Structures are given as structure tokens and as C-alpha cells.
Amino acid sequence: MGEAQKGLLSVIEKLKGSTEQEIRIVLLGLDNAGKTTLLKSLASEDVNTITPTQGFNIKSVASHGMKLNVWDIGGQRKIRPFWKKYLENTDLLIYVIDSADKKRFEETGLELSELIDEENLKGVPVLIFANKQDLATASPASEIAEGLNLHTYRDREWQIQACSAVSGEGVQDGMNWICNNIVNKKK
Amino acid sequence: MAEDDSEWIIESIVGYLGSPEWVIPVTDFMENKCTVFDDEDENKLSYTEIHQQYKKLAEKLLENYMQEVGINEQQFLDACTSPFAKSQSLQPMFQPVLATDDFQMFRSLMVQKNMELQLQALRVIKEKNGALPECLTDGVDVMTELQQQEMKILEEVLKKSKEEYDEEMSRRLLTEMKIGSTSSSSSDKPNTEGVEAQEATITSFTQSNTSKPTSDCGGSSIQSRILPAVRAPTKSSESSDANSHQTEERSSSREAAAEAYLEEAHREAGFSKPYTELSPSQQEQLQQRAAYLRQQRDKLHALKKEQQKTRQPAVPEEPSASPIPAPSTNSEAVGQPQMNGASSPPPAPTSLSQHSANSTKQKEISAEEKKKLQKRKHLADKLKEEVIKK
Numbered sequence: 001m002g003e004a005q006k007g008l009l010s011v012i013e014k015l016k017g018s019t020e021q022e023i024r025i026v027l028l029g030l031d032n033a034g035k036t037t038l039l040k041s042l043a044s045e046d047v048n049t050i051t052p053t054q055g056f057n058i059k060s061v062a063s064h065g066m067k068l069n070v071w072d073i074g075g076q077r078k079i080r081p082f083w084k085k086y087l088e089n090t091d092l093l094i095y096v097i098d099s100a101d102k103k104r105f106e107e108t109g110l111e112l113s114e115l116i117d118e119e120n121l122k123g124v125p126v127l128i129f130a131n132k133q134d135l136a137t138a139s140p141a142s143e144i145a146e147g148l149n150l151h152t153y154r155d156r157e158w159q160i161q162a163c164s165a166v167s168g169e170g171v172q173d174g175m176n177w178i179c180n181n182i183v184n185k186k187k
Numbered sequence: 188m189a190e191d192d193s194e195w196i197i198e199s200i201v202g203y204l205g206s207p208e209w210v211i212p213v214t215d216f217m218e219n220k221c222t223v224f225d226d227e228d229e230n231k232l233s234y235t236e237i238h239q240q241y242k243k244l245a246e247k248l249l250e251n252y253m254q255e256v257g258i259n260e261q262q263f264l265d266a267c268t269s270p271f272a273k274s275q276s277l278q279p280m281f282q283p284v285l286a287t288d289d290f291q292m293f294r295s296l297m298v299q300k301n302m303e304l305q306l307q308a309l310r311v312i313k314e315k316n317g318a319l320p321e322c323l324t325d326g327v328d329v330m331t332e333l334q335q336q337e338m339k340i341l342e343e344v345l346k347k348s349k350e351e352y353d354e355e356m357s358r359r360l361l362t363e364m365k366i367g368s369t370s371s372s373s374s375d376k377p378n379t380e381g382v383e384a385q386e387a388t389i390t391s392f393t394q395s396n397t398s399k400p401t402s403d404c405g406g407s408s409i410q411s412r413i414l415p416a417v418r419a420p421t422k423s424s425e426s427s428d429a430n431s432h433q434t435e436e437r438s439s440s441r442e443a444a445a446e447a448y449l450e451e452a453h454r455e456a457g458f459s460k461p462y463t464e465l466s467p468s469q470q471e472q473l474q475q476r477a478a479y480l481r482q483q484r485d486k487l488h489a490l491k492k493e494q495q496k497t498r499q500p501a502v503p504e505e506p507s508a509s510p511i512p513a514p515s516t517n518s519e520a521v522g523q524p525q526m527n528g529a530s531s532p533p534p535a536p537t538s539l540s541q542h543s544a545n546s547t548k549q550k551e552i553s554a555e556e557k558k559k560l561q562k563r564k565h566l567a568d569k570l571k572e573e574v575i576k577k
Contacts, residue, residue, distance in 0.1 A: 055231040058291060074232075082232050085239075 021066045025178075026086055028115065029096035030108050031075040034131040038096060038165040039072040042175070047166060052076065056086070064179040070094075080111065087120035092127065092178060099130045099138035099162075109148050116153070125157035125181065127174055134164040157181055196258055196266040203252050204280045213283050216244055217300045224297040238293050245287045306567050318556055319563070333566060340562050348555045349492060356491055357484075 027035050036057055040047045043059040053074035061068045073079065073086055093115065097108050112128075115121060128150070130141040141162040145151070150158055159177050163170030203209055220237045253263060267281065286293035312319060 053229060055229050055234070057229055060291075079232065082235075085235055 023066055023068050023091045023178075024089055025068055025070045025092045025094055026090045027070055027072040027094045027096065028083060028111075029075050030098065030101075030104060030111065031077070032101070033075060033096040033098045033108070034129075034165045035072045035075060035096045038094075038129060038131065038163075038171065039070055041165045041168050041171055042068075042070060054079070063175055066179070068178075083115070084118060084120070087115075087118055090121060090124055092125050093121055094127045094129060094174075096129045096131050096165075097144060098132050099141075099144060100132050100135040102137075102139065105139075105144070105147055112148060116156075123156050126153075126159075127178060128158070128160040129165075129170075129174060130160060130162045131165055133162045133170065134167055196262055197269060199256055199258075200263070200266055201277060201280060203256075204284070209248055209252070212244060212248060216241060217297060218304065221297045221301040221304065224294065224301045226298055230294065234290075234294060234297075237297075238290055241293060242287045245284065249284070302570065306571065309563075309567070313560065318560075333570060337562065337566055341559060344555055344558055344562075349495075352491075352495060353488055356488065 027039060029035050031052060036050050036053050037047045039057055039059055040050065042061050053072065054076075056071060056073040058072070059070050061070060071086055073083055095112055095115070098104070116126070128145075128148070130139070130144050132138050133141075141160050145160045150160060159174070159181075161170055161174040161177065163174060165171060220240070223231060223233055223237075249263075253259065258266075267284075282292060282296060286296055309319065
């Protein structure tokens with residue numbers, strides 16, 4: 001019975017019959033980290049009218065001949081319990097950090113480590129965006145990587161990328177890493 | 188052999204997706220849960236929960252069906268990916284199936300369903316009350332772009348009808364004034380008789396000075412009778428076909444009324460010559476009175492507008508009163524000032540003209556109401572089209 005259900009799911013998945021490869025990406029991080037700004041920047045949309053996300057946003061971005069379905073879920077404390085509902089079948093986790101918000105480095109590190117332990121994200125590659133590098137008070141990406149103990153990750157691919165979602169700087173570099181490392185492996 | 192199989196399976200699947208067994212539970216689910224789905228860019232967290240529930244429902248239904256018919260997932264998949272199933276006509280049938288795995292498609296189906304239900308509700312309200320209550324037409328809390336456009340149109344329509352109503356009112360007052368004490372409303376305000384006459388001059392000066400700057404009294408009144416008939420078609424051609432008859436009638440009666448005002452005003456003021464032939468002092472005198480009287484008129488109209496506004500929502504939509512042929516309204520309005528003897532005309536035609544003014548007003552309101560409904564319907568269709576295209 002359980003097997004039949006699994007079969008049906010995959011059947012419906014295949015039903016879409018798109019020749020394009022689809023990648024499901026979940027975009028997480030604390031509130032005010034810049035997730036929605038990053039999402040809009042990826043979709044080449046206006047980033048000046050963004051308000052705190054109460055629910056979630058989805059954008060489909062075509063990149064390197066693939067369709068990236070990016071799910072941006074609100075980061076406020078009261079919404080974080082809902083994160084795990086969106087992790088199923090995820091191909092990649094993007095975690096966004098406000099590099100200038102030093103007071104909350106510990107909090108964001110805890111949230112990340114909880115995600116890494118999630119069953120649904122087992123072995124799923126993670127890309128960390130050290131966002132807001134346009135601010136003078138931003139910490140460099142290497143410092144943040146050290147604080148997060150990224151070098152201890154053995155069970156998955158990871159990358160940290162300095163960026164500014166507002167200016168778009170570094171965002172494309174991150175996307176290139178996704179396409180070069182993750183997508184090829186999936187095939 | 189395999190081809191035969193897949194053909195048979197497709198037919199069966201299509202049959203199932205069109206059968207009550209599938210359609211009823213799926214439609215029920217969508218209708219019950221669609222109310223939270225709006226057209227906002229951002230998704231609510233509750234959408235995910237509902238999508239999960241939908242997934243469970245659809246999977247259970249499809250599983251039962253496959254067991255019943257005795258096909259496995261692979262056969263189902265083969266059938267669904269065959270060219271026949273991908274034809275344009277069958278695509279909509281498979282959308283609810285695809286929506287189980289595709290949140291975006293699920294969302295658009297739900298938004299569409301919600302829109303459909305809202306339109307249905309609006310239709311029911313309209314059928315019940317004849318018109319939409321003000322709270323549904325003037326809502327200011329959530330204004331979408333379309334609603335804003337609609338508001339603009341509504342405001343235009345209201346403004347126009349107000350103008351027309353004003354014209355109608357001043358024409359009526361004029362008629363009442365002429366029959367003097369026989370009219371009850373004019374006896375209420377006997378002092379305004381001169382006022383109204385003066386006001387008529389203002390109106391006519393602003394409206395029809397192009398038509399009669401030089402001619403004398405007799406000639407102008409003849410001209411006034413001819414002009415509306417000539418002019419009306421050019422005006423009505425600008426407006427839409429549906430309203431052309433009405434507009435024609437209105438514009439011609441308006442012009443006729445304007446001419447009448449001028450005549451009346453001159454008579455009342457004791458000047459037998461047209462305005463342009465008066466001495467400067469007389470002209471100045473007229474201007475001064477005009478300024479005062481304009482104020483009086485504005486006050487009066489403000490009051491009337493108030494009354495009309497409160498009355499309007501209560502007026503039920505009814506088949507519009509039989510249209511009064513334009514010529515009769517015309518001759519009524521123009522004919523009276525021609526009786527230059529200043530003796531009061533017989534009461535019968537007056538009451539008739541009063542009645543005609545009344546029914547015209549009633550018709551105006553219902554026509555306006557109709558226009559509103561048509562606009563709304565049109566917008567709703569457009570809305571639907573857009574959503575469905577998505």
C-alpha cells in the first residue's frame with residue numbers, strides 16, 4: 001500500500017512531462033536577512049517595495065537550461081516552526097544571513113544547525129549567502145563561515161558566498177555554483 | 188496491442204475525470220477551501236495545509252479508481268503522456284490531477300474558483316435586490332486595480348447623471364414657475380420666481396450663446412425649435428448605440444430648455460430685447476443679479492442632490508418607463524415661452540410636462556443602474572477571462 005502511494009506520486013510528478021529539469025530550492029534564514037529581496041533579485045524584479053513576509057513566495061527562474069523553483073518562506077520566529085513543512089523533496093537549501101547583524105549570529109547559527117539535522121534535508125547541498133555586504137559594518141564571509149563551523153560539515157556539499165541582494169553583487173556567483181555542482185550531480 | 192491498451196485506458200481515465208465520482212468530491216473540496224485564496228503575490232501559510240489535504244484526497248480517489256479498473260501506475264502514466272491526452276481539449280481535465288503535485292497550478296485553480304464564487308454571489312445579490320448595495324460598490328478597504336478602474340467609471344456615470352438631473356430640475360422649476368399658484372411647489376417658494384428666471388439666463392448664456400447671438404425674439408424661438416433636431420444626431424453619435432435614443436432625447440430637450448430659459452428670463456426681467464442689445468447699465472444689472480442667483484441655485488441644487496442620493500439606492504430596478512418621444516417633450520418646453528402673452532397656460536399640458544419630467548428622471552435612474560450593471564458584468568467577464576488564461 002505504502003509502495004503504491006509512492007509510485008503514484010512519482011507518476012504524477014512525471015505527468016508534467018516537461019523536458020526541462022526542475023530543481024526545488026528552499027530559501028531560509030532569520031527575519032530581515034534579505035530572503036525575499038534575494039528572490040526578487042533572482043527573478044529580476046523590483047526590490048524596493050518589499051515588506052516582511054508573513055507567508056511564502058515562489059518564483060521560477062530559468063537558469064542554465066533548468067527551471068529553478070525557489071521557495072522563500074518567512075523568517076519571523078513565529079513562522080519558523082512551519083519551515084519543516086516545506087523541506088520535502090528539496091534539492092538545495094539556500095540559507096541567508098544578515099552579515100551586519102552580529103547580535104544575531106548565534107541565533108542564525110542555531111537555526112541552521114537545526115535545519116541541517118532535518119531528515120528531509122539529509123545530504124542536501126547548502127549554499128549560504130553572507131548578505132548585505134554593501135553595508136560598512138558587514139562581517140566578511142570567511143568570518144561567518146568560521147562562526148558557523150561550516151568546515152565540520154562532512155555529509156554534504158556546501159558553499160558560502162558573500163553578496164548584496166540589493167545591488168545584485170555576488171548573487172550570480174552563487175547561482176553558478178548551484179548549477180555547476182548540484183545540477184550535474186542530480187543527473 | 189499496447190496501443191489498443193493505452194487508448195482504452197485513456198478513454199477510461201477521461202471518463203473518470205468527468206464523472207461525478209471524481210468531479211463532486213474535488214469540486215466540493217475546492218469550493219469549501221477556496222475562500223482564503225486571494226490574488227496577492229505572497230502565499231499564505233494556510234495554502235500549504237490545504238494543498239496537502241487536496242493531495243491526500245486526489246491520491247485516494249485516483250488509487251481507488253485504478254484498483255477498480257485494474258490498471259497500474261505505469262499504465263496510467265503511459266496513457267496520460269500519450270499525445271491524445273495532451274490535446275488541447277483534454278488539458279483542462281488533467282489540471283486537477285497535475286495540481287496535486289504542482290502547488291502553483293493548485294493555487295491558480297483555487298484563486299480562480301474563489302473568483303467564480305464571488306461573481307456568483309454578486310449575481311445573486313443583484314437578482315435579489317435589483318442592485319448592489321453601496322457597501323459592495325464603494326468598498327475602499329481592498330481596492331484592486333480593476334476595482335479602481337471601475338470606480339472611475341462609476342464616478343463618471345454618477346457625475347453625468349447629476350448634471351442631467353440638474354438640467355431636468357431647473358426645467359421643472361421653470362415650468363412650475365410659469366403656472367404660478369396652480370403648482371404646489373412653486374407656492375412654497377414664491378420669492379424664487381424671479382430667481383429662477385434669472386438663473387435661466389445664466390444657463391442659457393453659458394450653453395447656447397453660440398446659437399443665438401444676433402437674432403430677435405421671434406426668430407430665435409423658431410430657431411430653437413429647429414436646432415435641437417439638427418444637432419441631436421451629432422451629439423448622440425458620440426455616445427454608445429445603446430443609449431443613443433436617450434441621449435438624443437435628453438440633449439434636444441436640454442437645448443430646448445436652455446432656449447426657453449433665455450426667453451423667459453428676458454420676459455421676466457422686463458427686457459424685450461435680446462441680451463446683446465441691452466444698454467450697459469441693464470447688462471450690468473443682469474450680471475449682478477446673476478451672481479446672486481447663481482448662489483441661490485447652487486444651494487438649491489445641493490439640497491436636491493442630497494435628496495436624490497438618499498432616494499437612489501431605494502429605487503428598485505424596473506423595466507424603464509416607456510420612452511417619451513423626443514418631439515413631444517420638445518414642443519412642451521419650447522412651446523410655452525412662445526405664448527408670449529404671459530398669461531398662464533392651461534393646467535393640463537403643464538401637469539403633463541411635469542409628469543414627463545418625473546418619468547424621465549425615473550428612467551434616468553434605472554438606465555444609470557443598468558449601465559452600472561453592464562459595466563460590472565463586462566469587468567467580471569474580463570476578470571474571468573484573465574484568470575482562466577492563466
